[in-house]
Amino acid sequence: METPLTAKIRPDGEMIDLAAYERAGGYQAARQAMQMAPADIVEVVKKSGLRGRGGAGFPTGQKWSFVPSGPDSARPKYLVANGDEMEPGTFKDRVLLEGDPHELVEGMIISARAIGAERGYVFLRGEYTDAGERIERALHEAKSEGYLGQNIFGSGADFDLRLHMSGGRYMCGEETGLLNALEGKRANPRAKPPFPQVSGLFGKPTIVQNIETLCNIPHIVEKGPEWFQKLSLTGDAGTKLYGASGKVKKPGCWELPMGTTMRELLEKHAGGMQDGVQFRGALPGGASTDFLTADHLDVPMDFTAVAKAGSRLGTGTMIVLDDKTCxxxxxxxxxxxxxxxxxxxxxxxxxxxxxxxxxxxxxxxxxxxxxxxxxxxxxxxxxxxxxxxxxxxxxxxxxxxxxxxxxxxxxxxxxxxxxxxxxxxx
Amino acid sequence: MLTPEEQREIEEEAAHYPVRRAACIDALRVVQKHRGWVSDESVRDIAEFLHTSPEDIDSVATFYNLIFRKPVGRHVIMICDSVSCWVMGYDKMRDHLKSRLGVEMGQTTSDGRFTLLPVVCLGACDRAPTMIVDGQLHANLDPAKIDQILERYE
CATH class of the missing domain: 1.20.1440.230 (NADH-ubiquinone oxidoreductase 51kDa subunit, iron-sulphur binding domain)
Structure with a gap:
């Protein structure tokens, strides 16, 4: 079973630095992408079937194709990584941010190339202080090697990437609320249309993507859309970072094939319920998803099947309700x-x-x-x-x-x- | 008055936005880092520095959970009150902290050592219950562990 997103993460909890990341094959996909036409990168991501991992599940390649291109299109274009992770019960992006920040940086370099973005921000929730330090370190390392800044990888393209630490509010995770927060305003949502892809940050074309989504990009570019689809057990492509919290024996976060059932997550990976309590239900993908019950344990955890069962995959991190909890x-x-x-x-x-x-x-x-x-x-x-x-x-x-x-x-x-x-x- | 160091740090952030005022949240964070909280005077100073009004800055400062508009103690304890921590015993941890410190939520101990505040989900639900002290995460809490942690902060 392949685990591309988490394969490079060190078991000791320390971040993988640039040298180790490159020894493990890191930044090869970025080099490859710099030789590709932007439209071809969009096409590869479209074909892969990647859907946004922040909760809504919108097809990533399709979102990118809405960004106006050509010499007369508005500039600069922006790429924003949504690392706000404030959905209660959700702790999956933290694993990637702390464990492998270069994977995110590489994913952003490739995505920026695809949509023609010259500027980018990593929007991080203020409480993620360890992740913040590690991203700063990764940005510094990448800049020193010429992977960020001007004429990156000798391609002639510029990409300036900055970290923004949030002041803290759940609304910042909402795409347009996040853009207002980045502009230094209250994180109220904006009216759509215009959509951010056309008029976003500071009125310029902007793509906002979840951390896990962006971390998938280098692997899709390197190994291809067919490989990505085969990672999944169902029709929704890729692997997924799943999690479980509540009164289970081994709460945690695991990268597994998309479409793994709730039963397998609960019984195999989370070790079953704690002694003395019974499973009553779970919010399958964070606080803002409908409860599912024991009748739904065999539902594959992908966008399509969980929706059919009356809930949403959301962030894929489930919160378990037991019979001793009201x-x-x-x-x-x-x-x-x-x-x-x-x-x-x-x-x-x-x-x-x-x-x-x-x-x-x-x-x-x-x-x-x-x-x-x-x-x-x-x-x-x-x-x-x-x-x-x-x-x-x-x-x-x-x-x-x-x-x-x-x-x-x-x-x-x-x-x-x-x-x-x-x-x-x- | 903003100190020269605060001005330099805010200026550095402002340089990376096409609009100067966009550095508003960064500015609030810089001031709070140095002073512990954001006073009315600091709100006016930031407004002047970013060429906007104090009302504009205050509307932003009061929106964000991590910006303190009242003085806080030397150390700020923020205990997670969201769902996974609640399932795993938030009530008991909160009550232990309250009785141990002799304060209600939102209050500061009389010696100015700790302020106790709630915070939303800290994204460490697999290690619930959790809290942060001065930004540092403490997880898998129980009353004895909380006592040990408090010892470390003077």
């Missing part, structure tokens, strides 16, 4: 997060999420009524896709609506007994 309390915790992190730009989000949080707090405290359940249901409909400015609120609805669907007896029991049945025993 589902109402868990959803209250999630909605508290979303309400707090809402930027306040549109009313359904800031108002709806605060109501959801208040109602869940009341139910958890034993002050709930059946009318509350109808109101939660109503809020989920009011913040559904199409009613809000960006995807934050629809994402917040996903764990709530699915908890109401799969764990109704737990909500009803809180209301009937006027207390949280788990609280005394915890």
């Amino acid at each position: 589902p109402v309390g868990m959803v209250w915790n999630l909605e508290h997060f979303f309400a707090q992190e809402s930027c306040g730009w549109c009313t359904p989000c800031w108002s709806g999420l605060h109501w959801a949080e208040e109602i869940l707090a009341a139910i958890e405290a034993g002050r709930g009524s059946t009318e509350h359940l109808a109101r939660l249901d109503h809020i989920c409909k009011m913040i559904a896709p199409g009613n809000t400015f960006c995807a934050l609120a629809p994402g917040a609805a996903e764990p709530l609506q699915s908890a109401l669907k799969y764990f109704p007896e737990d909500f009803e029991r809180h209301i009937r007994e006027k207390r949280c049945p788990w609280r005394d025993g915890r």
